[in-house]
Amino acid sequence: MYVFQTIRQLTQFCGKEFLKVTIVARNHTFFKAPLWMISGRIAELVFSAVLSCVLLCVGCNRESQGGVKGNVRSGAVASVTKTSDVVTFQHTLDGYEPLKGVYNLYFTYKIVHPWWDAVALGMEDAIEQYSQRGITINHVYLAPKSVSAADQIARIQEAARQNYDVIGVDVADIDLLTPVMNQLIDGGAKIMTFSSSDAPREIGCKRIAYVGNTHNYQDGKALTEVLCKKLAYKGQVAILVGSKGAPCHEDRARGAREVLSKYPDMEIVDVAYDEDSIDIAYSLTEQFLERHPDLSGMICCNMSNPVGAARAVVQAKKADRISIVGMDHDQEALEYLRDGIIYALGVQDCYAIGFDTIQTAIKLADGILPSESTYPEKTDEKTTIVFQDGAADVLMVLYGKVD
Template sequence: MKKFLLMMLTVMTICLFIGCVKTGNDTAKDINKIKIGVCIANGNDKYGSYLLDEMKNYSKSLKDVEVVFADAKQNSNTQLSQVEDFISQRVDAIIVTPVYIDSSKEITDKAKAANIPIISLMNPFENQSDSACYIAPDSKQAATLEMEYLAKKMNYKGNVAIIMGPMDDRAQRVRTETYHEVIAKYSDMKIVAEQPAEWDRARGMALMETWLKSGKEIDAVASNNDEMAIGALKAIEAAGKLGKITVGGIDATPDSLQYLKSGKLAVTVFQDAAKLSKSSIDTAIKAANGENVEKTINIQNELVTPENVDQYIAKWKNK
């Protein structure tokens, strides 16, 4: 009987070591497989949904890597709970698109206490120094490409309205500041309106309607993203002013490319969701393996105009 009990204890110990028994409410992970947790800020955001799709597609091509996904739905408390769940699952690395920068310290604190490398995607953490890496498109470069193109279309004179993303979003801050820098270079250009529309098409439309009804003279709209730009275009078209106000955006989403091809949208900027996804997962794998990774990775963007729009439409069709 003692020999039988000793044998059973030995078997259970071995099983626990190799990860073949249950722990808590989940199965212990395979020690031969890297497990990465990914928490997106808002899967309902148009660009966020493309980013999530690209990450899922890329993760399917990887061997010995398991990627689990969570959507915080723009709720910072939900995001913290999801990160805590990743930690309880004993993931090897975590990728997070912070919902709010200013409320992200607890996330990095939790990961640091658990000794799990954490990577910020699109937005940095409040305590970015506690993160292994920050990966994002170069927002300054994107805004420069957009605003310089709009300025040229305006013959470097006229009134500009700026539609901003969320006030606490880093990309919004950088893009809006860059618009100001570009416009300041041209003495005959000035900003006549500037308000946020939360990355949202409907809010962009409502904001543009308000500006048009107020009688503001607007020659161009510089939007922080395509969704808000499309909303502005809908309001402009409804007011019978299509073609009289030049509109630009950022992201080069499939919808915006069709607006660009039709001549309604003047310009957009391609942020490569596939490159961002691959870079974030590859970096997480390196960090999980204890390898040194770059502290900041900026993905360069590409200007999309009526002249080259077809090649970007083809990129989406080939996915």
């Protein structure tokens, strides 16, 4: 953009200079005007023209900012190398030019929860950037207070009746939601999935695209591996899953189980569902501690349960004996991580999830389907495992907290 502006200015400058030369020539015949004046003007004009051409060539060779290309990101789970890589808040819209001036989008997710508040921030920033380009996006982003597939079904059906441009769903229950989504898609609705849970095409869901975590299973495995290593592959472990039926939670738990099953000296002594509630996770952890005095580790599969578990462990004064691994970026959890109560956290880039969801929804609303040349059918957002040494930095990045 700047290059083009510069070229334009130079061209204008050249034009003006040329005009000056002609005026000089008109008003002063070559016999009357001093030679130095005319020569000087012509020299300026030639120089400007040459410079313009050079810049033009440079500009053409520059990689175009336009075009529609998919947001391809690696879905690999990685350790922290730079705190700035955990969550990237500096996002700018891709070069896609929306076809309309106004869009109406509807999103519903599993449960009203701070994790989705973080996703919302990414969405709002994307919407704000579209707004600066003159595009208005009206959106609904609602969820029940407790996970309910029925509630989700009712919401998306109502949204379809109201003819929203795109309906986005963070699937609470794949089995229950899939046939409903398929029906609505058959009826002409444009439905995508986003954030934590997908209903993939592989299982027969016709949803058009997904933006979010595609590697919950791998996240569970990676965290569990980290814990096992910490425990020297020996000890009793309890799992707090999260919400029953929530794909992401179940997948992580599944990954955890698979890893633990590899190590014969690692034993799963308890598994429970905390329904994404810190308080429930706290009381469940208390029970674990009572029931299993030799408990040495806990695997927490969502954002809330590591907080509940850590509180209970601290309360029981067993922080030095029990290692906790968990998910996401709760501030309290990060503080526990910083203080060594929690051993590791898998932090998802919620901001990017929200930001990219909007970008995908706009394209979908314009009728553009995912493909090689447009955008990926699954936009995978990263998870980064953070340890104690990175906690302070992550706290600073995510919450501006400084020691």
